[in-house]
Amino acid sequence: MPGFTPEQWQGAAASDSQLPSFYSPPANADPSPDGADADLNNDNLSLSIPPATTTTSNTANDNPSPSSSTPSRPSSAIPTNPPPPSLLSPAFTPPSTPGTATPSNALLSEPRSIPVDSSLPTGGGCGSKHPRLLEALPEVRCSVRARIPTTTGAEMFLHLYENNIDKKEHLAIVFGDNIRSKSLDTWQPGDTELERLKRGAYTGRLYPGRVHSGIDGTQHMEEHGQDGNKVPPLVRIHSECYTGETVWSARCDCGEQLDEAARLMSLPSSAEAGGIIIYLRQEGRGIGLGEKLKAYNLQDLGNDTVEANLMLRHPADARSYGLATAMLIDLGQRDIRLLTNNPDKIRAVEGPNREIVVKERVAMVPLSWKGKGGFRAPEVEGYLKTKIEKMGHMLDVEALPR
Numbered sequence: 106m107p108g109f110t111p112e113q114w115q116g117a118a119a120s121d122s123q124l125p126s127f128y129s130p131p132a133n134a135d136p137s138p139d140g141a142d143a144d145l146n147n148d149n150l151s152l153s154i155p156p157a158t159t160t161t162s163n164t165a166n167d168n169p170s171p172s173s174s175t176p177s178r179p180s181s182a183i184p185t186n187p188p189p190p191s192l193l194s195p196a197f198t199p200p201s202t203p204g205t206a207t208p209s210n211a212l213l214s215e216p217r218s219i220p221v222d223s224s225l226p227t228g229g230g231c232g233s234k235h236p237r238l239l240e241a242l243p244e245v246r247c248s249v250r251a252r253i254p255t256t257t258g259a260e261m262f263l264h265l266y267e268n269n270i271d272k273k274e275h276l277a278i279v280f281g282d283n284i285r286s287k288s289l290d291t292w293q294p295g296d297t298e299l300e301r302l303k304r305g306a307y308t309g310r311l312y313p314g315r316v317h318s319g320i321d322g323t324q325h326m327e328e329h330g331q332d333g334n335k336v337p338p339l340v341r342i343h344s345e346c347y348t349g350e351t352v353w354s355a356r357c358d359c360g361e362q363l364d365e366a367a368r369l370m371s372l373p374s375s376a377e378a379g380g381i382i383i384y385l386r387q388e389g390r391g392i393g394l395g396e397k398l399k400a401y402n403l404q405d406l407g408n409d410t411v412e413a414n415l416m417l418r419h420p421a422d423a424r425s426y427g428l429a430t431a432m433l434i435d436l437g438q439r440d441i442r443l444l445t446n447n448p449d450k451i452r453a454v455e456g457p458n459r460e461i462v463v464k465e466r467v468a469m470v471p472l473s474w475k476g477k478g479g480f481r482a483p484e485v486e487g488y489l490k491t492k493i494e495k496m497g498h499m500l501d502v503e504a505l506p507r
């Protein structure tokens with residue numbers, strides 16, 4: 106993968122003419138369409154954070170970063186360069202309003218979060234769009250769960266779900282021991298201990314010769330019912346991306362985001378709250394791999410980029426978010442911390458009657474911007490630029506590398 110030199114990145118920042126040919130600038134060049142942020146100056150964008158890493162606790166040997174140890178995600182040898190300023194979202198809102206506070210220094214060793222509240226009339230940092238939601242949530246059932254030790258040393262439980270609106274095997278990737286599926290654990294007619302062990306409806310760990318699931322039918326609901334004082338788990342809603350996750354594509358950052366979500370959820374500090382990646386089987390956000398590859402060809406042809414992007418960034422449909430909400434409810438959740446750069450996702454995942462409540466939004470910063478590996482390519486930079494400028498994604502000061 107040929108890289109850009111620092112001079113090229115500076116050039117890209119100074120002039121759109123050096124952006125990849127498939128990047129299509131927005132019709133309205135004003136970077137602050139709501140006008141509220143027009144007075145932002147460089148001081149607002151300067152870093153008030155000490156050069157401490159955001160991953161102090163990651164120095165623990167038992168949690169190496171997936172980005173450095175996962176062979177399937179090639180790391181670039183390109184030195185860390187600042188992202189072009191044009192990629193940094195100017196879309197800040199006034200301090201102390203939910204959704205807008207800059208995280209305090211005390212939180213630097215933890216995932217960086219911002220309080221949000223979609224019930225506030227101002228939007229509470231949850232974006233300006235009101236997503237179309239299903240009137241009723243789909244029915245979901247976890248049919249099997251298994252422990253997966255991972256290449257990073259972290260362990261997770263993979264939950265496979267069935268549902269009543271499509272035939273796909275959507276997944277919940279669960280970190281931590283305290284998150285359980287109600288539908289999996291419920292005693293079913295004809296259930297035997299062996300059936301329960303086989304589908305993963307057991308407590309503790311399996312071992313050779315174990316014959317009891319350890320669940321008596323009422324016990325776990327009392328043990329794991331929602332506790333008012335509990336720290337909400339980290340949650341990521343992720344759509345399957347074969348190209349970005351399996352065949353090393355640098356056209357998008359899906360693979361890196363999946364790795365980073367897993368890394369954050371594997372931190373020792375996340376152990377008690379736990380973490381959940383809802384992995385939806387909707388390649389290219391529902392358009393399918395074939396259509397997605399056609400969109401890539403359209404981009405490489407250098408024309409009709411808006412149409413190509415529209416195909417690629419097909420709006421996620423309401424069914425998918427309904428599935429995610431239903432799966433989170435089945436996993437015993439109500440309050441969550443959502444890992445996303447897209448504030449518009451917050452209302453979508455909360456469900457039609459706010460069955461799930463997003464308490465905080467946690468930003469996902471590209472690793473290469475933080476000097477922690479990752480990769481850089483003109484394709485993914487163009488893609489991120491489109492995300493920020495056209496889709497309301499927020500990648501802000503914290504993204505600046507040091």
Ligand SMILES: [Zn+2]
Nearest residue numbers: 346349357359
């Ligand atoms: Zn992708």
